[in-house]
Amino acid sequence: MVPIRTTTFSAAMLAVAVLCATAWAASRDQNISDPVKGEEHATLTYAPEIPAPITRNYATKVIIHLEVKEVEGRLADGVSYTFWTFGGKVPGKFIRVREGDLVEFHLDSHPDNKMPHNIDLHAVIGQGGGAASSLTAPGHSSVFSFKALVPGLYVYHCATAPVGMHVGNGMYGLIYVQAKTPLPKVDHEYYVMQGDFYTKGANGEQGLQPFSMEKAMAEKPEYVVFNGSVGALSGNNALSAKVGDTVRLFVGNGGPNLTSSFHVIGEIFDTVWAEGNTSTAIHNVQTTTIPAGGAAIVEFKINVPGTFLLVDHALTRAFNRGALGQLRATGPENKLVYSGKITDEIYLPEGTGIRVAEGEGRPAATATDHAGRVRLGETVYKTNCMACHQLTGVGIPGAFPPLAKSDFLNADPTRAIKTVVGGRQGSLTVNGQVFDGVMPAWSLSNDDVANVLSYIYGSWGNSGHDVTPVDVAATRTTAPPTPAR
Amino acid sequence: MRNLTPALAAVAALLVAMRVGSVSAATETMVRLPAGAYVPFYSRDSNKTTRDGLHRPVAVKAFWLDRYPVTNAQFLNFVKHHPAWSRARVASIFADAHYLAGWSSDFTLRDPGDSERPITGVSWFAAVAYCKVQGKTLPTTDQWEYALADRDRNPKALNARILSWYGTSSAHALQLVQTAIPNGYGVAGMVGLVWEWTLDFNSLLSGPDLRNTGSGTDQKFCGGGSIGARDASDYASFMRYSMRSSLKASYTTNNLGFRCALNAP
Numbered sequence: 001m002v003p004i005r006t007t008t009f010s011a012a013m014l015a016v017a018v019l020c021a022t023a024w025a026a027s028r029d030q031n032i033s034d035p036v037k038g039e040e041h042a043t044l045t046y047a048p049e050i051p052a053p054i055t056r057n058y059a060t061k062v063i064i065h066l067e068v069k070e071v072e073g074r075l076a077d078g079v080s081y082t083f084w085t086f087g088g089k090v091p092g093k094f095i096r097v098r099e100g101d102l103v104e105f106h107l108d109s110h111p112d113n114k115m116p117h118n119i120d121l122h123a124v125i126g127q128g129g130g131a132a133s134s135l136t137a138p139g140h141s142s143v144f145s146f147k148a149l150v151p152g153l154y155v156y157h158c159a160t161a162p163v164g165m166h167v168g169n170g171m172y173g174l175i176y177v178q179a180k181t182p183l184p185k186v187d188h189e190y191y192v193m194q195g196d197f198y199t200k201g202a203n204g205e206q207g208l209q210p211f212s213m214e215k216a217m218a219e220k221p222e223y224v225v226f227n228g229s230v231g232a233l234s235g236n237n238a239l240s241a242k243v244g245d246t247v248r249l250f251v252g253n254g255g256p257n258l259t260s261s262f263h264v265i266g267e268i269f270d271t272v273w274a275e276g277n278t279s280t281a282i283h284n285v286q287t288t289t290i291p292a293g294g295a296a297i298v299e300f301k302i303n304v305p306g307t308f309l310l311v312d313h314a315l316t317r318a319f320n321r322g323a324l325g326q327l328r329a330t331g332p333e334n335k336l337v338y339s340g341k342i343t344d345e346i347y348l349p350e351g352t353g354i355r356v357a358e359g360e361g362r363p364a365a366t367a368t369d370h371a372g373r374v375r376l377g378e379t380v381y382k383t384n385c386m387a388c389h390q391l392t393g394v395g396i397p398g399a400f401p402p403l404a405k406s407d408f409l410n411a412d413p414t415r416a417i418k419t420v421v422g423g424r425q426g427s428l429t430v431n432g433q434v435f436d437g438v439m440p441a442w443s444l445s446n447d448d449v450a451n452v453l454s455y456i457y458g459s460w461g462n463s464g465h466d467v468t469p470v471d472v473a474a475t476r477t478t479a480p481p482t483p484a485r
Numbered sequence: 486m487r488n489l490t491p492a493l494a495a496v497a498a499l500l501v502a503m504r505v506g507s508v509s510a511a512t513e514t515m516v517r518l519p520a521g522a523y524v525p526f527y528s529r530d531s532n533k534t535t536r537d538g539l540h541r542p543v544a545v546k547a548f549w550l551d552r553y554p555v556t557n558a559q560f561l562n563f564v565k566h567h568p569a570w571s572r573a574r575v576a577s578i579f580a581d582a583h584y585l586a587g588w589s590s591d592f593t594l595r596d597p598g599d600s601e602r603p604i605t606g607v608s609w610f611a612a613v614a615y616c617k618v619q620g621k622t623l624p625t626t627d628q629w630e631y632a633l634a635d636r637d638r639n640p641k642a643l644n645a646r647i648l649s650w651y652g653t654s655s656a657h658a659l660q661l662v663q664t665a666i667p668n669g670y671g672v673a674g675m676v677g678l679v680w681e682w683t684l685d686f687n688s689l690l691s692g693p694d695l696r697n698t699g700s701g702t703d704q705k706f707c708g709g710g711s712i713g714a715r716d717a718s719d720y721a722s723f724m725r726y727s728m729r730s731s732l733k734a735s736y737t738t739n740n741l742g743f744r745c746a747l748n749a750p
Contacts, residue, residue: 112655114740116731137731138738139583161723209651382506
């Protein structure tokens with residue numbers, strides 16, 4: 001009996017397996033045999049834009065031209081980089097086709113390129129995902145075609161050896177194979193793609209930065225950014241929406257190495273199509289993992305206004321490496337959902353409004369002249385200020401104002417002293433960029449305040465203004481009270 | 486016989502130069518590389534890769550190599566004497582549409598200042614024809630790579646120079662050949678100026694998908710994969726080999742030039 005029952009059971013299992021396999025194969029077969037009617041040229045878009053939804057209900061031949069171009073561009077303020085791109089920018093242009101479409105793909109390599117390139121589209125079923133058919137010398141163009149058999153959101157990238165360098169220089173983008181039954185229409189669709197960059201110079205080091213093979217192999221990026229540069233999605237470039245809108249983000253991760261913990265601060269994803277798989281939705285997600293060479297679609301309704309930060313929740317990447325974007329939502333408050341900021345009240349995570357600076361109890365080194373103040377001020381800066389304003393005073397766009405060449409700073413030293421001693425909150429404009437944050441009051445001695453400000457004024461192209469302890473003491477009479485040391 | 490004459494002349498010139506210079510086996514324009522061996526980045530065939538994955542050295546006989554890449558002025562002189570290789574007259578099977586695109590017309594450089602910069606935009610056919618007229622040939626990939634390896638005199642600095650060239654966009658004018666850095670043999674500007682054609686650029690190596698690894702039987706796909714490579718961290722070599730495998734003999738690019746070699750005593 002036992003052997004027979006086992007056999008029966010196995011047969012049943014086999015039947016189930018066959019049924020499943022058949023279901024999958026049928027779908028692909030259907031798409032293979034879908035008749036192709038007519039042809040059209042695809043419209044591709046630069047991030048953060050996404051081509052309009054496809055309304056056609058039949059398969060067609062879609063002709064795509066994507067130009068590979070090696071260009072020098074901005075990676076961060078004052079930092080440039082030779083990007084290798086699909087379409088002239090990082091990430092590469094967004095491609096949208098429909099399930100069942102026959103895609104005729106032209107990979108055009110600009111004559112000024114130095115390198116050969118190719119393309120591997122994860123949406124392609126076939127050797128190399130297209131790479132085997134598209135190695136292209138500068139000044140040439142390769143053509144291949146494929147049928148879009150499986151709907152979803154896919155990464156494409158260059159696959160020429162050494163792949164890590166081509167991808168590390170920005171050669172990635174997204175292709176969306178829209179399902180025959182498309183996702184419902186929403187108010188906004190945006191294109192966001194994360195990538196890690198490996199520059200020879202440390203984060204913030206100015207000038208044209210070459211690629212560092214060593215850092216790439218150690219997987220220690222200097223920059224982790226959305227849409228190809230620090231600040232590409234903040235300030236004037238922030239995404240926008242209105243209260244009541246539903247926002248859908250098509251998020252990819254080019255890598256080449258890091259996995260993203262994608263999160264939007266102050267939002268919950270109503271729906272996530274994880275792994276770019278549009279046939280399975282999951283709901284009510286805080287943070288979704290997007291592997292290198294992977295993608296996800298996330299969607300949420302905006303209930304309250306505010307500036308929602310897009311981050312890689314591996315937070316030092318957001319805080320120190322650039323993985324920070326903004327979605328600015330405007331519209332009426334809903335105090336029931338969120339009370340919002342109460343006017344004139346300082347919000348400080350520490351709750352006290354005052355930070356006790358490090359170094360207390362140590363014998364204070366004193367400076368007797370400007371040079372001494374600048375020298376001692378450097379340590380004070382690195383201990384207390386650097387985390388937000390960064391080592392070279394460049395700040396973080398959209399979050400912390402720059403001190404380097406800061407018009408706000410250089411205009412008024414007294415105000416600067418008051419800011420350090422008494423803290424500051426609310427909107428301010430620095431070098432044309434608006435910031436709206438809180439700086440806590442710092443419990444520093446008059447000497448330390450004088451030193452750190454002399455250091456800041458004496459660095460990064462600032463005015464060189466000398467701040468003395470006497471200046472600080474004079475200002476304290478008008479600053480908010482600070483606790484006695 | 487007519488073809489032999491320039492070759493003999495070149496050899497004679499070299500012999501004279503060697504006698505005059507006697508100690509340094511070199512001329513103004515060419516450098517003699519001694520016989521030796523180097524370990525190729527990719528093996529030409531599976532026999533040269535040992536079972537434990539180590540790559541065997543390849544022997545290279547002594548040969549002469551141009552000290553500098555061929556310049557615009559030199560190639561212009563060639564085209565003037567052999568107008569079949571001018572832009573207007575070159576057959577399309579021998580050169581693609583970008584042939585000599587950096588010149589302003591068939592027999593004029595865009596800028597006289599380009600005279601001493603490396604010629605680019607030349608096909609393999611044109612490069613071979615140029616060398617033949619000099620009584621020379623293109624170097625084989627083994628010869629070229631052997632010269633570049635420079636007896637491993639300073640591989641790190643070499644690699645860094647190559648990668649920094651990759652990281653500079655083409656917006657900048659090419660360097661004058663005489664200012665290029667010579668290696669230990671005295672061969673200058675093998676990297677950091679232009680890519681260079683080799684005689685057998687297409688004879689081995691990779692398929693177009695350069696992540697494929699060698700199956701051992703199909704060398705076409707051995708090229709780009711990291712497993713088949715001598716050193717997977719040698720990004721510069723990957724680039725060189727993938728560049729070569731992206732080319733066809735009629736192709737020209739704005740960053741691809743050449744220098745000639747001579748198989749001589």
